[in-house]
Amino acid sequence: MCGIVGWVNLTGLGPDARAIAEKMNDEHVRRGPDGSGVWLSRFAVLAHRRLSVIDVKHGEQPMLLPSEPGSDTRFALTYNGELYNYLELKSELTSRGHKFRTSSDTEVLLAAWAEWGVRAVEHFNGIFAFAVWDNREETLWLVRDHLGVKPLHYYHDGNDLIFGSEAKSILAHPDVVTAVDEDGLRQLALPLLKFPGTNPYSGISEVLPGQILEFSRRGVRTIQYWDIKDFIGRPTESENLGDAVERLRSLLDDTVARQTISDVPLCTFLSGGLDSSAVTAIANRLPGRDGVSSFSVDFSDAGDSADSRSAQDRKYAQEAADHIGSRHSNIVLDSSLLAGVDVRDATILARDLPNGFGDLDTSLLLLCKEVRKHATVALSGEAADEILGGYRWFHEPGAVRADTFPWIADTPAHGYLHQRVLSTIDPELARSLRLDEYLRDEYSTAIGGLSFDRGLSKGERRHREIIYLATSYFLPMLLDRTDRLSMANGLEVRVPFCDHRIVEHLVTLSQHIHNAGGREKGVLRDAVKDLLPVGVLERKKSPYPTTPDPDYSRQLEEQFASVVADPPDGLSDIFAPHVLSPGKVTDLARSHGLVSNFEGEVVLNFASWFRQYSPKLAI
Known part of the structure; x- marks a missing residue:
């Protein structure tokens, strides 16, 4: 995994193009700590920061074709991601006359x-965001993977x-202003x-x-080469549970391999x-992977809280690891470290924005930092809930019926987080x-773009509508979070459930x-019932854990009081006067629910963002 940036000007780049590209590229040093490169032509400059995963000694980028010295370059490539089927593709391309000098994808x-x-x-299976410049045709292509696992702005x-893996690299260009317009403010408030x-x-968009x-x-x-909407509305693939199970297991085995x-x-x-647990179990059965390393997150104070989410995760994670045979480590995070202002600042810097989930984000950042000491690549079970209806709001009647x-419906299905913000x-x-x-317009646009086979019942159509909403408006938020917080530590996270073949199969099931x-x-x-212990197999959905330590809340209260006493410019433009009142400090910094301290965390995130980015707001 890597970071990519570039700039194309079809009237010609100026004399400072290389220096500007290098400055942009430096914003991705954490994404790619193992190397960097810049390629410059009359109209285009491409740059790359590398995290070496495949063919560590070779595969430097930007990569050119032809690559022979003295030859005129036709194509230049800067690429972030992995092609999981690159060995099959390499064999096919070799049969078509292509010669290869490296072992890289x-x-x-x-x-x-x-x-x-x-x-x-059409031939790619993987996660990717890349740019190809055609020197002959003077054309740039930006390409993003099927589910958008890898970012591309x-x-x-x-x-x-001007393009880059993260907004910060584009904001480093002298012609781009760090500003937020009305639509941007709406997104920050939602x-x-x-x-x-x-x-x-x-001015910044995403492919x-x-x-x-x-x-x-x-x-x-x-060009939209793949769209989940093309599968959502199809007739039910099969009503035979055995066939559906067999197909899913086959796809999971192949994808994890x-x-x-x-x-x-x-x-x-x-x-x-x-x-x-399913991903870990399948990975552990592969040849040469017996005893795969696995990691979970825990909190230093959770030992006395047997009913806390972190304690429950610790119990089930160890049960799964013992049954699977993985070499398991429980990463325990100290609450004082978790509450550190420097950790929050690093999290906001990684995400470029104040949108976040408080200690759910900071703990993921610190978890990835610890895991990176042992591994460069991690597999995650993320995305299964979105494509299979695992969340409470897929089933809670009020949430399902909500227009x-x-x-974000006014129901307890997601802890009223929307209402709390x-x-x-x-x-x-x-x-x-x-x-x-x-919100009404966005929802209407989203639903209005769907069409369904006439044979689907009203209930089935609604189920698929929610899957579409989850994969198009909710999952991208989580994938972006995971990419930013892992890559800020030079850790690549792969997401087997985002294999487009698995998605295509599951969304057409009843x-x-x-x-x-x-x-x-x-x-x-x-x-996966043959792979997991009964307790894990039958476990109810549990949200990502949040620290139960009251000392964490006390530290947030102190930080909140400090921010209220001396707020950074812009903070009072976003939040209600009563929120920034000293009398509200305890209420907001110690509120509880699905995400503890959520209201206070939101304010502290914005305060960090204003300090680090000094954005110009359209207010």
Whole structure:
């Protein structure tokens, strides 16, 4: 995994182009600590920071084709990701006359592009975000993987197109201003949604999952090569549970086998939940992987809290590890470290934005930091809940019936987190931004873009609507969080449940199959029942743990009081006056629920963001 940046100007780059690209590239040093490179032509400059995973000694980027000294470059590539089927592709391309000088998947991707052009993506199985510059055609292509696991941002202004893995690299360009317009403010006020293709910073957009963006003298055009909407509305694939289970298990076995290909140490995240336990168990059965390393997160004070989420995770994670045979480590995080201002600042810097989940984010950042001491690649069980209906809001009647995104409905299905955030926003700002109207329009647009086979029942259509909403507006938020906080530590996280073949299979199964045996994710439970202990197999969905330490809340209270006493510029433009009142410190810094201290965490996140980024707000 890596960080990529670039800049194309079709009237010609100026004399400072290399220096600017190097400055942008330096923003990704944590994503790619193992090397860097810059390639410059008259109209384009590409840069790359490398985290070596496959072919550690070779595969430097940007990579060129032809690569022979003295030859005119046709294609230049900067690439972030992994092609899990690169060995099969390499064999096919060799039979077509291509010759390879490295063992890297980068060279395979570049040869595939030279062979098939934009249709190369039809051959790819992996997670990727890359840019290809065609020197002959004077055309840039930006390409993102099917589910958008790897990030890819861009800024387009007339003759310029500037791109990068993270917004911070684009903001480092002298022609881009760190500003947030009204739409950006709406997105910041609605942190539980990630609106497709958008970014709160003015002028910065994202290449959509499954999309190719082309930039040439003809302008900008996009090609949607894969879209989950094309599968959501199809007839039910099969009503035979046995067939569905067999197919899912076959896909999981193949996907995990592909995703354990690595030339550096590899491990798994193991929370003791169904999804991560399934991934760990399958990985551990592979040849040469017996005794795979697994890691879970815990908190220093959780020992006396037997009913806390972290204590429950510790119990089930160890039960799963003992049964599977993984070499398990429980990473215990000290609450004083977790509450550190420097850790919050590092988390906000990694994410570029104040949107977040308090100690759920800081603990993930610290977990990845510890895991990176032992491994460079980790497998995660993320995304199973979104494509299989594992969350409470897939089943709670009020959330299912709500005429909005189910996880922000006014029900207990997601801990009222949406309502808790809105309660902190300045009422005048909320009215001026017309947040309710904005949400209604976004929801209507999302649902209106779906069409279903006439044979699907009303209940089945709603189930699939929620899957679409979850994978398009909720999962991207989690994938972005995981990518940023892991790559900030030079750790690559792979997500087997985001293999597009698994998604295509699961979204066309009936709700009855998804909930086989009367349990959410029943089809997955049946697919891996031979691999896991009964306790783990039957465990109810448990959210990511939050620290139960009262001392953590006390430290947040002190920090909150300090911020209220001397707020950074901009903070009072976002939050209601009563929120920044000394009398509210204890209430906001010690509120509890699905995410403890959530309101106070939101304010502290914004304070950190204002200090580090000094954004210009459209207020």
